Amino acid sequence: MTDPVTDGTAAAGKPTAASRTTLSHIMTHNDTNLLGTVHGGVVMKLVDDAAGAVAGRHSGGPAVTASMDEMVFLVPVRVGDLVHVHAQCNWTGRTSMEIGVKVMAERWNESAPPTHVGSAYLVFAAVDEQGRPRPVPPVIPENEDDRRRRQEAQIRRTHRLARRRAIRELRESRIAEGLDVA
Numbered sequence: 001m002t003d004p005v006t007d008g009t010a011a012a013g014k015p016t017a018a019s020r021t022t023l024s025h026i027m028t029h030n031d032t033n034l035l036g037t038v039h040g041g042v043v044m045k046l047v048d049d050a051a052g053a054v055a056g057r058h059s060g061g062p063a064v065t066a067s068m069d070e071m072v073f074l075v076p077v078r079v080g081d082l083v084h085v086h087a088q089c090n091w092t093g094r095t096s097m098e099i100g101v102k103v104m105a106e107r108w109n110e111s112a113p114p115t116h117v118g119s120a121y122l123v124f125a126a127v128d129e130q131g132r133p134r135p136v137p138p139v140i141p142e143n144e145d146d147r148r149r150r151q152e153a154q155i156r157r158t159h160r161l162a163r164r165r166a167i168r169e170l171r172e173s174r175i176a177e178g179l180d181v182a
């Protein structure tokens with residue numbers, strides 16, 4: 001399979017650093033669940049916000065969340081924690097971008113290095129004023145970490161497409177067998 005970035009045929013792209021973003025937020029009592037720790041949905045909103053900022057910057061215009069997957073919560077976030085959401089564009093297709101997000105928390109009462117509390121991968125589609133997908137510039141990886149993230153994103157992309165295709169085919173075959181209605 002040809003790769004426009006590595007074979008040098010890609011249109012002028014944008015380096016990863018041009019859109020890399022960090023969003024920081026202090027957690028308050030408004031953000032808690034019944035256990036008193038921070039609600040996962042609050043962290044997901046920050047993840048979507050940070051990824052959206054990267055997608056908008058990379059594509060130079062509006063972009064919408066098409067999917068969010070592999071959202072993992074590793075350690076609870078607590079009230080008072082200073083949360084940093086680091087996001088960068090890992091991969092670009094024709095009109096879509098995968099944004100990788102890493103969530104770190106600094107405990108309000110500990111002078112220790114930030115704790116990795118979660119991460120996620122989101123796909124954004126760049127859209128025009130009518131909400132139709134529009135082309136994005138290729139992302140140009142700048143170091144080995146960026147290149148590894150790009151290769152891993154390509155694997156996730158392949159799996160997303162295969163999973164969607166397999167489920168669509170299963171649904172179509174169940175309808176054809178009369179097991180489900182269209």
Ligand SMILES: CC(C)(COP(=O)(O)OP(=O)(O)OC[C@H]1O[C@@H](n2cnc3c(N)ncnc32)[C@H](O)[C@@H]1OP(=O)(O)O)[C@@H](O)C(=O)NCCC(=O)NCCS
Pocket residue numbers: 064065066067092093094095096097123124125127131132133160
């Ligand atoms: C995302 C959206 C623009 C895709 O539109 P579409 O008509 O399906 O267009 P396409 O099939 O050409 O998809 C556009 C790109 O998005 C990608 N994409 C679409 N759905 C996807 C999904 N579920 N997961 C991953 N990628 C997806 C496609 O692979 C394509 O990428 P490529 O051009 O780089 O190959 C459209 O589904 C949409 O507007 N969804 C709502 C988005 C939204 O409102 N988000 C906020 C939620 S409140």
